[in-house]
Amino acid sequence: MVDYYDIDDILATGEKVPSIFNITVPGLGYLEGNPGKPINEGTKVELPLWLAEQLAHLEAPDGTPFISLLEPESLNVKVRNAIRTDPVALDVHSILPNYYKMAEKYCSFFSDEELSEIIKQMIKERSLEIYSYANNSSKQMNSRFMLSLDEFEKRLFKIASESNRQMKNWLKE
Amino acid sequence: MSIPSHLHQNLMPSEVNFLAENEMIQILPRYSMKSIQLIGTKIPNLRALRREKVPIWVALILKSQGKCNIVPPKWLELGYLKEKYDEEIKNPFKFSDLPWHWIEISKMLLSKAADDLSDPSHQLRSIIQDLKEIRLVKSKKGFTELNESNIALTGLSLLEINEIRPFVLGVMNKLREIHETIDREGEEEGEEEDDDMD
Numbered sequence: 001m002v003d004y005y006d007i008d009d010i011l012a013t014g015e016k017v018p019s020i021f022n023i024t025v026p027g028l029g030y031l032e033g034n035p036g037k038p039i040n041e042g043t044k045v046e047l048p049l050w051l052a053e054q055l056a057h058l059e060a061p062d063g064t065p066f067i068s069l070l071e072p073e074s075l076n077v078k079v080r081n082a083i084r085t086d087p088v089a090l091d092v093h094s095i096l097p098n099y100y101k102m103a104e105k106y107c108s109f110f111s112d113e114e115l116s117e118i119i120k121q122m123i124k125e126r127s128l129e130i131y132s133y134a135n136n137s138s139k140q141m142n143s144r145f146m147l148s149l150d151e152f153e154k155r156l157f158k159i160a161s162e163s164n165r166q167m168k169n170w171l172k173e
Numbered sequence: 174m175s176i177p178s179h180l181h182q183n184l185m186p187s188e189v190n191f192l193a194e195n196e197m198i199q200i201l202p203r204y205s206m207k208s209i210q211l212i213g214t215k216i217p218n219l220r221a222l223r224r225e226k227v228p229i230w231v232a233l234i235l236k237s238q239g240k241c242n243i244v245p246p247k248w249l250e251l252g253y254l255k256e257k258y259d260e261e262i263k264n265p266f267k268f269s270d271l272p273w274h275w276i277e278i279s280k281m282l283l284s285k286a287a288d289d290l291s292d293p294s295h296q297l298r299s300i301i302q303d304l305k306e307i308r309l310v311k312s313k314k315g316f317t318e319l320n321e322s323n324i325a326l327t328g329l330s331l332l333e334i335n336e337i338r339p340f341v342l343g344v345m346n347k348l349r350e351i352h353e354t355i356d357r358e359g360e361e362e363g364e365e366e367d368d369d370m371d
Contacts, residue, residue, distance in 0.1 A: 103351070113355050116351050123347055127344045156344065
């Protein structure tokens with residue numbers, strides 16, 4: 001739990017992910033709007049990641065895990081292809097404000113090497129773009145790209161433009 | 174800590190400048206002065222018109238009082254810098270070899286001792302600006318090659334490294350986090366982030 005106090009991490013784990021119950025659990029019906037009833041095997045529900053992660057690890061007495069995680073929309077094939085085509089054009093913020101944290105969690109959960117490679121490539125290409133924007137921050141503040149940044153990228157933009165600003169001010173002295 | 178977070182890992186340009194002021198430089202005193210023993214350094218006996226090496230901050234104080242002339246370092250000269258500029262253009266993947274504090278020292282000397290330099294200061298300023306820009310473009314090009322473990326900064330000076338450090342560290346940290354999510358069997362533990370940057 002390295003990120004115990006990291007607010008972005010907490011927000012990212014609050015994100016709902018689709019999952020399927022592998023067994024029937026009595027009394028959990030309220031998760032799908034049936035208070036008091038059991039939740040049936042094969043029911044698809046959206047659970048917050050922090051809960052889903054635990055339930056997917058826990059096993060019922062017969063050895064099957066309580067739930068199976070499904071791939072969330074934010075990481076499905078369509079999004080992956082969009083990243084592959086043009087990472088810079090992708091509106092990450094509208095997909096998830098904490099996209100990288102979420103992707104990170106999924107990479108480690110499924111050991112999805114392909115996804116991690118895609119995400120790494122995406123970070124590289126987008127950060128280059130962020131750096132260019134940070135160097136001319138006075139101008140294009142309202143561009144579409146700036147609105148598509150996720151929380152991590154916003155922070156990155158902020159520190160990059162801050163150090164750039166300091167440098168410019170010092171040179172002017 | 175009470176200092177703002179952006180100063181935890183990084184120096185301000187003025188702090189880098191402060192470090193650069195400790196570099197030694199040759200001066201040509203106009204008056205004589207007895208040597209002074211300071212905690213960190215020693216100012217030697219100064220005799221009129223005999224070259225001595227002193228820290229830049231001492232040189233600048235004496236210069237502002239009109240008590241010495243500064244002998245500009247041999248790299249702060251139009252021909253040499255032009256050569257370096259051509260070198261930068263010829264080797265698109267390599268930084269030419271400039272002093273660790275070249276930006277700070279040239280800035281200090283240009284603003285405070287312009288009359289001691291061997292070339293007109295506007296020409297020096299423009300070639301220094303050109304050099305800075307071409308090197309910045311190069312390091313930006315290098316960002317496409319970033320990875321989670323190491324970065325080569327051969328030839329960059331402290332101020333240039335300092336400028337890109339917060340950004341580069343941010344990207345590399347994220348890459349490392351993503352990289353570490355995958356258990357790679359047979360790979361050695363403890364891939365560490367390279368500290369070339371310091």
